[in-house]
Amino acid sequence: MKKWPKVIKLNPSQLLVSVFLIAIAIGTLLLKLPISVNKPIGWSDALFVTTSAMTVTGLSTVDPSSVFTVFGQTVIALLIQIGGLGIMSFAVLIYMMLGRKIGMKERLLMQQALNQTSVGGVVRLVRRLFVFSFIIEFIAMIFLSFRWVPEFGWSKGLFYSFFHAVSAFNNAGFALFPNNLMNYAGDPLINIVISLLFIIGGIGFTVLVDIWNKKRFKKFSLHTKLMVAGTIVINLIAMFVLFFIEYSNPHTLGALSFGDKLWASYFQAVSPRTAGFNTINIADMKDSSLFFMVILMFIGAGSASTGGGIKLTTALVIFLATITFVRGKTTLSIGRRSLNKSYIAKALAITVVSLLFIVLAIFIMNLTEKASFLQVLFEVVSAFGTVGLSMNLTASLSLTGKLVIIFIMFLGKLGPLTLMFSLATPEKELTRYPEEDILTG
Numbered sequence: 001m002k003k004w005p006k007v008i009k010l011n012p013s014q015l016l017v018s019v020f021l022i023a024i025a026i027g028t029l030l031l032k033l034p035i036s037v038n039k040p041i042g043w044s045d046a047l048f049v050t051t052s053a054m055t056v057t058g059l060s061t062v063d064p065s066s067v068f069t070v071f072g073q074t075v076i077a078l079l080i081q082i083g084g085l086g087i088m089s090f091a092v093l094i095y096m097m098l099g100r101k102i103g104m105k106e107r108l109l110m111q112q113a114l115n116q117t118s119v120g121g122v123v124r125l126v127r128r129l130f131v132f133s134f135i136i137e138f139i140a141m142i143f144l145s146f147r148w149v150p151e152f153g154w155s156k157g158l159f160y161s162f163f164h165a166v167s168a169f170n171n172a173g174f175a176l177f178p179n180n181l182m183n184y185a186g187d188p189l190i191n192i193v194i195s196l197l198f199i200i201g202g203i204g205f206t207v208l209v210d211i212w213n214k215k216r217f218k219k220f221s222l223h224t225k226l227m228v229a230g231t232i233v234i235n236l237i238a239m240f241v242l243f244f245i246e247y248s249n250p251h252t253l254g255a256l257s258f259g260d261k262l263w264a265s266y267f268q269a270v271s272p273r274t275a276g277f278n279t280i281n282i283a284d285m286k287d288s289s290l291f292f293m294v295i296l297m298f299i300g301a302g303s304a305s306t307g308g309g310i311k312l313t314t315a316l317v318i319f320l321a322t323i324t325f326v327r328g329k330t331t332l333s334i335g336r337r338s339l340n341k342s343y344i345a346k347a348l349a350i351t352v353v354s355l356l357f358i359v360l361a362i363f364i365m366n367l368t369e370k371a372s373f374l375q376v377l378f379e380v381v382s383a384f385g386t387v388g389l390s391m392n393l394t395a396s397l398s399l400t401g402k403l404v405i406i407f408i409m410f411l412g413k414l415g416p417l418t419l420m421f422s423l424a425t426p427e428k429e430l431t432r433y434p435e436e437d438i439l440t441g
Helices: 012-032 043-054 070-085 087-097 104-113 122-152 154-169 188-203 205-214 222-246 258-270 287-299 312-326 341-368 373-384 399-414 416-423
Strands: none
Touching: 012 043, 012 070, 012 399, 043 070, 043 399, 070 122, 070 154, 122 154, 122 188, 122 205, 154 188, 188 205, 188 222, 188 258, 205 222, 222 258, 222 287, 222 312, 287 373, 312 341, 341 373, 341 399, 373 399
């Protein structure tokens, strides 16, 4: 009797990675079609742009505004939307539209994709996620059309408004202008609408739902309080740091009026942790500003958001745990709540694994790319944080450099632990051994 091959069983992490890779493959094929491009591009460029769109990064080896047709740009916008809201979220949406029951397997996948602590309420979260996202993007498109319809006409103006609303809300950083948004450095409408979009998208959907339901700060969950307070504080600090460092730089803020200086420093302060849009030339910024932005990109946005990085709450947990240890305490308390030590261990694991991959990528690219160390550092961390800012290095990357950045973008979007769990299933701790001390520090 003929034996059928065994069906390969994948855990949620492995299935999530597999589906993501399939989507990238389909997107690459679509961007290689003659209808998608004004001039032929290589497979490596199509793969790079597709991965960048699916991981909502924004780095591109070619100019999206001139290389891709309206069809190709629409494909990019669709990939950004799928990547930003989550491919598994769209799968669940299709299930719901077909009237199919959402089983436990699908709920586990949603829990993994949205970085939730439990499967309870994930379907309701997805439903709200779609409704909220599409409403916000539509409202933003209307506001942006007030600027771009008079400038480009109805069809092009509305398409530009639609594309940038999707790109900004999903923290992608793709723009249909050769110099990104530098032409609008002092434009209040563009600065406010675009920045609000990627701040809202980057703060996390669970936070938005919590704010919507509870309204008052005192009633928010600890996670929401940390995200809201942390976002406000870090954005204000970043704005003042960049404003004072770049104030007299003739290539960035120096040539602008005082009002435009404030707009540009604000926009460039809030962009590195999430989006990757820029209104000043990144390559012309001072080294101190660039290194500060590297730190912001590494920290990233919020959990269950469209942004990347190790996440703001991860950075806050490590920082507060360090302070707790220095003060001689053994329990981390935040806002009259004690944090389980497993969360501290997870935050440390995320940070260490992320740093290991970043260091390895920097080491390889310093061997293969004709660029300064700061350029390589900036590019790699930008890819990991799915930010999309660049010191004009992306277009000149070698094939090896492109593949390294593609992997780092993929890592930054899915998360280092998700990727590690997809390669090796964590073992259950069945044995405990006697304790023994070692010397540290």
